[in-house]
Amino acid sequence: MARPAFRVDAVLVQAVIAGALSFAHLHDLAAAAGQDGWKAWAYPISVDLLLVASWRRLRSEGPSRLAWCWFVIALVASLGANVATAGLLDLEQVPAWLRILVAAWPALAFMGGTLLAHSATGHPAPEVPATTSEPEPVPSHEPETLPAAVTETEDTPGLPAADPLPAPEPAAPAAPAAPAVPAALVDHARKVAADYQTRTGTPIDTDTLRARLGVPPQLAHTIAAQLA
Template sequence: MARPAFRVDAVLVQAVIAGALSFAHLHDLAAAAGQDGWKAWAYPISVDLLLVASWRRLRSEGPSRLAWCWFLIALVASLGANVATAGLLDLHHVPAWLRILVAAWPALAFMGGTLLAHSTADHPAPEVPATTPEPDSDREPVASPEPETLPVAMTEAEETPALPAAEPLPATEPAAPAAPAVPVPAALVDHARKVADDHQTRTGSPIDNDTLRARLGVPPQLAAAIAAQLA
């Protein structure tokens, strides 16, 4: 089924009617304020163009203080003309302050249109996050990730069979001490024999040369000679 080439839109019709009425009210107010002839027809065009330009700036570049300011100025001018021509104002005796506002409107509209056309958007610049986050005392410290080579090493360790534990070597009898190379006093030999007997009583094994030397506090050669005397 073919669609019709032209379809009447109720919203569009309503917009045309509202625009025509607002246009007529602005024209009547400008003419009553002393702007006769073609100047009275130029005023509604100026107000509507400023309103459309500020609204387009809001739609295209987002909200901004400049666009909202001039949109409200144009809206107040349009609504003010509609209210003023509703019988609340005597159009045959327009007050002086209204004549001043109507006469100053062209310069105001020109400045607003120029600023909207040649100024950049005043959006705040986005904040750049810091490269290093600040430490949070309430959060628990997060453990640093392990190096990538760690899982590989663990895998190799798991795949490699464990070697059997080495069996302890059988205890051997202590080697016979060498013949004394230095003379040993008899009193020192008696004292060493008491120390050796005491060590064997407490531990159940003969005293070795290092322990005997440490207990007597003698040099290694003398300790070896004493051990030979005790054998």
């Protein structure tokens, strides 16, 4: 028995019935408010599309004040139409304030749809200088050549020659210092790591962090070390 398929079909049927009833209520309210003809049919489509667009924005890109705002507005418009047509409102004598709200809805829905479609998503990464300043190489101290021993005059030939001094060992080159990380970049990386862990349930790795921030590998390792 394909029970999962039956459950999916039942959910779809329930969604179609609920959508049809809400569509009819919005149409009746728009028609009672003076929006006759094709305009009364366009109002339910506008409300439902704004509701779906804001919910899709919330599901795909995470919590957002803009998406939540327009989701609540569309939900209030849909629920308000359903409640108003349940006998609590005389559709033969619609109050003036409701006519104003219905007439203003197209402009409001157009603004909401435009903002949801064209608003920037995510947090812009702070600008990182293209080239990081590298530490200047430390000059190696080469052993200085000692002057030749002063030859003794022929008057003192019996003195032994002095042993040559040992050459000083060359200094080890200093290890390159870690690149300096701006505080704004560290804060942004911490937000990116927290958002990644919230979505996936696992800490962010260095390669993913470097790809999200768009920084060189050495700088990404330094930021990951500070976030650990």
